[in-house]
Every structure is written in structure tokens, then in C-alpha cells.
Amino acid sequence: MASFVNIPVGSDFPLENLPYGVFSTKTNPRKRIGVAIGEHVLDLAGAAKLYPPEVQDALTSDSLNLLMSLGHTAWNVVRTCTRELLLKNSILEQNAMLVRNVIIPQSECDMHLPANIGDYTDFYSSIHHATNVGIMFRSKETALMPNWRYLPVGYHGRASSVVVSGTPVRRPLGQTVPVEGQPPVFGACKLLDFELEMAFFVGGPGNQLGERITAEDAWKNVFGFTLMNDWSARDIQKWEYVPLGPFTAKNLGTTIAPWVVPVASLEPFLIDNYPQEPEVFPYLKHQRPFNFDINLEVSLKPEGAAETVICKSNYKYMYWTALQQIAHHTVTGCNVRPGDLMASGTISGETEDSYGSMLELSWRGSKTINLNGGGTRKFLQDGDEVIIRGHCQRDGVRIGFGECAGKVLPAIPL
Structure with a gap:
């Protein structure tokens, strides 16, 4: 055309x-x-x-x-x-x-921002990312928590700090424990990270409080997809997340691309859903394929330097589909509304160059990431810009998502 x-x-x-x-x-x-x-x-x-x-x-x-x-x-x-x-x-x-x-x-x-975001939920739906983090902090044998293959794990994020691409994000302050077994200290985050994610906006009328949306019907409630970077303060997160999960380590900022790609644009790139074992509960089953072949990449651009592609991944590594995420989100009768934002969680692939966070790329700081021009990184430094891009391509047709970019500003001392 x-x-x-x-x-x-x-x-x-x-x-x-x-x-x-x-x-x-x-x-x-x-x-x-x-x-x-x-x-x-x-x-x-x-x-x-x-x-x-x-x-x-x-x-x-x-x-x-x-x-x-x-x-x-x-x-x-x-x-x-x-x-x-x-x-x-x-x-x-x-x-x-x-x-x-x-x-x-x-x-x-x-x-x-493309919508007034009433609520924001972040899932944890990439099996390779969840496995990598589990190996780092537990063991290979116990990498995935017992619940992970039974339900889409997620947490309620902070909609007020979702920002559009190009908005800088400031390094947060918080409590950390630099030495295991010692009391915490307060100061600027030292292990600032990005998370390569995609998110979808809820559409349709949603559901009333007390009602559920089935996995089979959930497609009616997916308006379109966008790129996302869920900035994460790893050292703050490690200390504060027990026992209730992510808090201030995640509310410093979440960047999304300005463009929302309709599901209709992505239908030519539908692929089979990721194989799930054991068999999921009936409320999470859907026959409709709802996984997509979306190429994703992350570049890191230090201030005054060239950018380096440090990650190439794909949305196809999502274990839990967007339809299953909606079904689980509403199975309790929780109501969702047009403009709500639901994110994938970090999307990592099978190989080391496809890991969707600095935590994985540096393997908890034990490895160095080489940049163009001779620089290196383990985690993000002030002045670094993170740029996420994504596209589908087949038979000469390219469907892109634009850019999701943000620059790290220094912390403001107390």
C-alpha cells in the first residue's frame, strides 16, 4: 500500500x-x-x-x-x-x-503520555529473566519460585511516576546494605539499572468490581502495545523488598515510548504462545495465539559518547501472555479501566547478549559490559542514556514502536 x-x-x-x-x-x-x-x-x-x-x-x-x-x-x-x-x-x-x-x-x-494512566501493574513474565535472577540469588535448582509456573506474578506499580520517552530520570536516594550482615546506610543508589519491557494499555469497557474477565475474552481489552523501561535501584530493592516486594526501588520512574501500536498492526506477527508446563488452571487457558515476534534492543549512550547496543531480545520469550495477565489480574473481581497500563516485566532471551537488564548482563556485577570507545559498565552511571527500540519485520513490512529513551541525572543530596 x-x-x-x-x-x-x-x-x-x-x-x-x-x-x-x-x-x-x-x-x-x-x-x-x-x-x-x-x-x-x-x-x-x-x-x-x-x-x-x-x-x-x-x-x-x-x-x-x-x-x-x-x-x-x-x-x-x-x-x-x-x-x-x-x-x-x-x-x-x-x-x-x-x-x-x-x-x-x-x-x-x-x-x-498517550493516556491518563489510572493504574499500573508490572508483571514478571519472562521465564529466562526469572530463571537468571533466581540462579543469582538462590541456586540453579531453586531458580523459579514454586508459584512461578502456576500464575503470572506481578505487583502494583506507581502510575504517577510513569513518564514519556525523553524525560530524564534522577538517581534515587535510599537505604542500602553495602556489607552483608552490617546495618544499612543511607545515600545515593549505586546499582541503578534499566529493565527492557513492553506494556499494553487496557481498552474496552473494562469490568465492574466483583466481575472477572476470562482469558478467552481478554483480547477485547487490549488496545495496543508500547515500549517500556522500568528503572530499578537494585541495591535499594535488595534491602527493602522483603516481605512485601518492590517499593521505592521501582517508583523513581518508569519510561514508556510515546507511540501505542494497535494489536491489529501486530496480528501478521502472531506466533504460538510459549509452551507452559504444568498445565495452567482453566481460568488461564485461551486458544487464541497472543504472542508476537517483536525484535527488541537496548542501547546505552554515555554523555558525549556514541551509543552501544548492549542487548538484543524478543517479546516471544514471554511465558505468560497479556490475556493470561488480564485474567489473573481480574480473577478476584479486581476492576480494570481504559488507560490502565500493564507491563511485561524484564524480557530476557536465551543467550547472554539477550539479557534485558544490567543485573543480568553484568551477572550481578561480576562481569564487565564493554562500550564503543573503550568505556565499560556494570550498572548505570550519571549521564548515561538508555534507548530501547523494537520492531516486527516480515515480507518487506516493518512495524516499529519508535524509541523509549531516558537519561540518568545525578541524585539530589538531602
């Missing part, structure tokens, strides 16, 4: 993608919804009158929440109309000028 908008070879955003984001410009500071196409953005608010009346309010909103709430039928309508507006020679002549006038270069756009 060809668009009248120029799409460079290798672009993340061809006509087959059409991801959603929220942007503003210096000439128009109002936040509005856009769709990425090549190096440009189609302003959906500016083109809203060309869409059916039932979706126009959602397209003129300042976040994706209303569109997310409308469900699959509306999402398909918007996607179909958007594609028609961007196809070469497909729109009526009297509408062509309007569309061209609301296509804006991405270089002129300031990107914002």
Missing part, C-alpha cells in the same frame, strides 16, 4: 502500522491525538469531521482514554478511516486539502 505521505525506507511507521500518540506543537500547545505516518503525524483532531460521528469526540480528546473505552468496533472504524485518508488517491478531492493541512512533521511535535 502506498501513501501520499513520503515514508522513508526502513521507517517504523508505514501505512500498515498507524500507531497512536498524544502531541502538541509550539504553534498549537493544546494536547491532541495523532497517528504516526513516516516522519509525520496526522492530527486526528484536525481531521475528526471526516470520521463517523460516533468516534469524533474521542478523536478530539486530549488523551487516548475515550478512544480506548469505545472497544474493537470503534478501533477498527478509526483505523480503516485513517488508512483511507492516507492512501494515495483514495480520498475525495474536497477532503484532500484538509488532510494535507493537518499532517505535521514529527520534528515539530512535542510528545506526551
